[in-house]
Amino acid sequence: xxxxxxxxxxxxxxxxxxxxxxxxxxxxxxxxxxxxxxxxxxxxxxxxxxxxxxxxxxxxxxxxxxxxxxxxxxxxxxxxxxxxxxxxxxxxxxxxxxxxxxxxxxxxxxxxxxxxxxxxxxxxxxxxxxxxxxxxxxxxxxxxxxxxxxxxxxxxxxxxxxxxxxxxxxxxxxxxxxxxxxxxxxxxxxxxxxxxxxxxxxxxxxxxxxxxxxxxxxxxxxxxxxxxxxxxxxxxxxxxxxxxxxxxxxxxxxxxxxxxxxxxxxxxxxxxxxxxxxxxxxxxxxxxxxxxxxxxxxxxxxxxxxxxxxxxxxxxxxxxxxxxxxxxxxxxxxxxxxxxxxxxxxxxxxxxxxxxxxxxxxxxxxxxxxxxxxxxxxxxxxxxxxxxxxxxxxxxxxxxxxxxxxxxxxxxxxxxxxxxxxxxxxxxxxxxxxxxxxxxxxxxxxxxxxxxxxxxxxxxxxxxxxxxxxxxxxxxxxxxxxxxxxxxxxxxxxxxxxxxxxxxxxxxxxxxxxxxxxxxxxxxxxxxxxxxxxxxxxxx
Amino acid sequence: xxxxxxxxxxxxxxxxxxxxxxxxxxxxxxxxxxxxxxxxxxxxxxxxxxxxxxxxxxxxxxxxxxxxxxxxxxxxxxxxxxxxxxxxxxxxxxxxxxxxxxxxxxxxxxxxxxxxxxxxxxxxxxxxxxxxxxxxxxxxxxxxxxxxxxxxxxxxxxxxxxxxxxxxxxxxxxxxxxxxxxxxxxxxxxxxxxxxxxxxxxxxxxxx
Numbered sequence: 001x002x003x004x005x006x007x008x009x010x011x012x013x014x015x016x017x018x019x020x021x022x023x024x025x026x027x028x029x030x031x032x033x034x035x036x037x038x039x040x041x042x043x044x045x046x047x048x049x050x051x052x053x054x055x056x057x058x059x060x061x062x063x064x065x066x067x068x069x070x071x072x073x074x075x076x077x078x079x080x081x082x083x084x085x086x087x088x089x090x091x092x093x094x095x096x097x098x099x100x101x102x103x104x105x106x107x108x109x110x111x112x113x114x115x116x117x118x119x120x121x122x123x124x125x126x127x128x129x130x131x132x133x134x135x136x137x138x139x140x141x142x143x144x145x146x147x148x149x150x151x152x153x154x155x156x157x158x159x160x161x162x163x164x165x166x167x168x169x170x171x172x173x174x175x176x177x178x179x180x181x182x183x184x185x186x187x188x189x190x191x192x193x194x195x196x197x198x199x200x201x202x203x204x205x206x207x208x209x210x211x212x213x214x215x216x217x218x219x220x221x222x223x224x225x226x227x228x229x230x231x232x233x234x235x236x237x238x239x240x241x242x243x244x245x246x247x248x249x250x251x252x253x254x255x256x257x258x259x260x261x262x263x264x265x266x267x268x269x270x271x272x273x274x275x276x277x278x279x280x281x282x283x284x285x286x287x288x289x290x291x292x293x294x295x296x297x298x299x300x301x302x303x304x305x306x307x308x309x310x311x312x313x314x315x316x317x318x319x320x321x322x323x324x325x326x327x328x329x330x331x332x333x334x335x336x337x338x339x340x341x342x343x344x345x346x347x348x349x350x351x352x353x354x355x356x357x358x359x360x361x362x363x364x365x366x367x368x369x370x371x372x373x374x375x376x377x378x379x380x381x382x383x384x385x386x387x388x389x390x391x392x393x394x395x396x397x398x399x400x401x402x403x404x405x406x407x408x409x410x411x412x413x414x415x416x417x418x419x420x421x422x423x424x425x426x427x428x429x430x431x432x433x434x435x436x437x438x439x440x441x442x443x444x445x446x447x448x449x450x451x452x453x454x455x456x457x458x459x460x461x462x463x464x465x466x467x468x469x470x471x472x473x474x475x476x477x478x479x480x481x482x483x484x485x486x487x488x489x490x491x492x493x494x495x496x497x498x499x500x501x502x503x504x505x506x507x508x509x510x511x512x513x514x515x516x517x518x519x520x521x522x523x524x525x526x527x528x529x530x531x532x533x534x535x536x537x538x539x540x
Numbered sequence: 541x542x543x544x545x546x547x548x549x550x551x552x553x554x555x556x557x558x559x560x561x562x563x564x565x566x567x568x569x570x571x572x573x574x575x576x577x578x579x580x581x582x583x584x585x586x587x588x589x590x591x592x593x594x595x596x597x598x599x600x601x602x603x604x605x606x607x608x609x610x611x612x613x614x615x616x617x618x619x620x621x622x623x624x625x626x627x628x629x630x631x632x633x634x635x636x637x638x639x640x641x642x643x644x645x646x647x648x649x650x651x652x653x654x655x656x657x658x659x660x661x662x663x664x665x666x667x668x669x670x671x672x673x674x675x676x677x678x679x680x681x682x683x684x685x686x687x688x689x690x691x692x693x694x695x696x697x698x699x700x701x702x703x704x705x706x707x708x709x710x711x712x713x714x715x716x717x718x719x720x721x722x723x724x725x726x727x728x729x730x731x732x733x734x735x736x737x738x739x740x741x742x743x744x745x746x747x748x
Contacts, residue, residue: 230617252565252615253587342570342586345578346611350590351621365590385624388593389554 030498031525032437032444036537038317039276039441040326040356074323075361078304078383128156129164139206141222141262144169145239146199151247152255154262158248168203172196184212195219199239200226209463211470214272218265221328224355225261228332229254232359260339261332267462268312270334272469273436273500275443276327279313280418280531285410289316289402290538296397298540302384303391304363306540310376310415312338314442314534321539326356327441337367337377344369347395349388352381366391370399374408375415422446425524427517431489433503434465435525437533444525444532461489461504468493468502483511490514555595555608556731557720560626560661562654563635564646565614568668571703572635573611576713581704588613591625599734600717607717614646626654630724631662631716638667638682638700651694662719663696666712670702 128134134155142161143152148169150158158165172194175182185192189207193215196202202219210218227235230250238245265271293306293316305325308315312334319325332354337343351362366380366388378398380391402408422430424446432452436443452458472479472493484491490505492514503521505514525532561569570588574580577594591612597604610625612618626632632654636647647665654661665687673680684700691698697715701708721728 234617250615250617252617253589253613256587336589340586340589341584342588342592345574346592346594348590348592350613351618385621392593 029523029526030437030496031435031522031529032440032442032533032535033498034437034440034533034535034537036535037440038319038324038534038537039330040324041439041441073361074358075363075383077322078302078320128161138208139204139210139262139266141219141258142168142203142205143222143226143258144201144203145245145247146172146201147243149244149246151200151251152258154259168194168201172201183216186212191215193219195223197223199236208266209466211466213473213475214466214470217271218262221261221265221271221331222258224328225257225332225335226251226254227355227359228336228353229257231353231361232355233361257335257339261335264312264335264338267459269434269443269445269462269465270312270327270331272466273434273443274327275436275441276330277313277444278442278532278534279310279315279411279414280420280444280528281315281410281414283530285407285414286316286534288405289407289411290318290536292398292401292405292407293318294538294540295401296394297380300382300387300390300394300540302387303380303382303540304357305381306379307333308370308376308378308411309334309337310411315376315411316538317534318538318540323357326354329354329356333379337379343367343377347392351385354381364388366395368395370402370411371408374411376411419447421449423449425517425521427520429506429509429513430517430521431504431506432461433501433521435521436500438498438500440533440535442533464489464491464504465502467491472500483514492518494518554606556606556727557631557717558608558610558629559631559633559716560610560612560629561633561635562612562622562626562647562650563614563666564637564640564643565616567614567635567637567640567643567646568703569614569633569635570611572633572666572668572701572709573609575703575706575709577609579706581706583704587615590618590621598713598717600714601721601728602733603721603728603731604734605717605720605728605731607713622650622653623657626658626661629658629661630720631664632658633664633666633712633716634696635666635668636682636687637669638684639669639672639679641681644682644687648690651696655694662716662723663691663694664712664716665691665696665698667698667700668703670700670707671704674702 137155139154141152141154142150142158142165144150144165146169148166150162150165152158153161171185172182176196181196182194184194191204191206191210191212193204193206193212194201195216200223202222204215204219206215230238234250238247238250270277289308293308297303297306297318304320304323305317306319307317307325307330314330317325333352336352346368348365348367350365350367352365353359353362357363361383362385363381363383364385364387366378366382368378370376370378378395380394382391399408422432432446432448434443434445448458448461452461468482468484468491471482472495479493480495482491482493486507488507490507490509492501492503492505494501501518501522503518505517509517529535561573563569565587566585570586570592571581573592573594574582577596588611591610593608593610595606595608597606599605610629612622612625632650634647634650634654636643651663651665654663667682667684667687684698688698690696699708699712699715701712703709
């Protein structure tokens, strides 16, 4: 914790100083740059954050239209263009069906919590508020409806925090009375961040290193996760019809996704960087995998995305020509697979809403692991909800061909051995780094090695990355480069138009050596860029 | 039209018989399927998202019948999708938890829905978690006789199972294929003969 209080000798090097030296040598050999884009890329964190918040239809041609009502919906667009009788009105039906059917008042009861242990309704709030353990959690997340109904709490049981939720709702509506929106309250170490997205209110209470904009981004992710399960229009309509509706009925089973997402937000750099990590893989294997997906899927109408992922890393992504996938949507897919152990044993068919793709409708996902002996998961996302068996057949063919070409083994080997440590770079005083290629929205980082071998140390260095990230992207005073000398670390953050780099070095490294190491690192990444990144953008 | 071709619709694929599992969240559908498919029981609860599909071949009347089983999510937000899973199903296993009376109300909702929309779908009311009652008689909250009476009224067979111990699980599905074989002679005639002497009788995950 020393770093937090003792920021020793925070030297503001004139950016030109180091940058000049490095970029001279580097010229235009920037690692991981590609003109072929498959993921939506955002230039800055602010843009990304704003982008997360607003819905755009982003097409390959780069036209970004704000969605005004339904005609712009990408899902509908696909359905129209594919001109397939089978699809018909599937898209609109779903959302309305959900709302109307539930309205039909067959409202079944969610499995009840045991009522035995909270006889004293009045005391239960107190119980949590007096629990040191509960109070000291690093980051609380609460979700409630605009009318103050509890929906979710990260720790504890939401229905035992009724008065606390009431207080949050009161704060929000008090500020709303003066035609304003509450954003955050800072008190000592604690930040209280509010995201008001009718009909929901999301609140983060944190004393972690995450900055206010970062917490805001995290809440946006939580909101997107809910949209992904329900769709935005279903959520709004539900609430318009019954302001007092208990959303927990609809969200049943989603807690697991939220819990898992919140854990990932605490340690996984992909959210902070707004990028996606690829499983390092020989170009030839990746090419075979991609071609296989294309071979068996290109004739399937209505199929929008086909991708293979494992352990939160992307192996291959093939898309319908007109559409890009947003990293934020991809993160939700990672989270879905990551949080759902049961996908391993069966073939699954599920409605998935990708909020950045289309917040108002579902895609239907055929989700299954490639094989019992391969940990990678295949997702085929279509707008046609009756396509299960077509996709199931395609999956079988894909797996058969991958097996014939030894790609399953290739993937397995990569899963076991492709993670690298910072030693590979050959820069002795460099401890760890995050490198994001901005044009492709992909990033790479080494495994943690000592001194970051404990959970606590990893959390700490992640906190430092958050700090660097916050300083670099500070809205008031954005930086191109930051060089921080602390008593246990030297930190470097550097942002150019093509990349973002965050590095942790030994505390006693000289500035000159740091420059040498960073240059070396960039050259190393450049050398390996075809393995570390996906630089092409295959389509069906 | 030939019934065989007709029932092999877009959401039934190459299976001979489509079976759908319905019932309230957490009443034990996935556990039942897991016992039937993999002869395995896990006490970790995980909500099903959307639906999961699995197939297994069973021998009945000297024929091989490939059962395609749709394990649907119980959460009400998927209710609208229910229809695509039960359409053209030959049998529905409607589950309720015998220790939770409210799950029976939900089961009745599905029975009504199916009787209204799928005339050809045979209904099986399946009380789950029988092991809990065997441990502790007090745990039972749904009377078997009451459900049987209701079953007669709506034309559903009733069975109580335990996925934990496996009790009655094979029996349930054996009954389902048996009933299928009896009322679908035309389809049965078109199926491959089974050769019990040379076949291994392990459950198979995939048949198509």
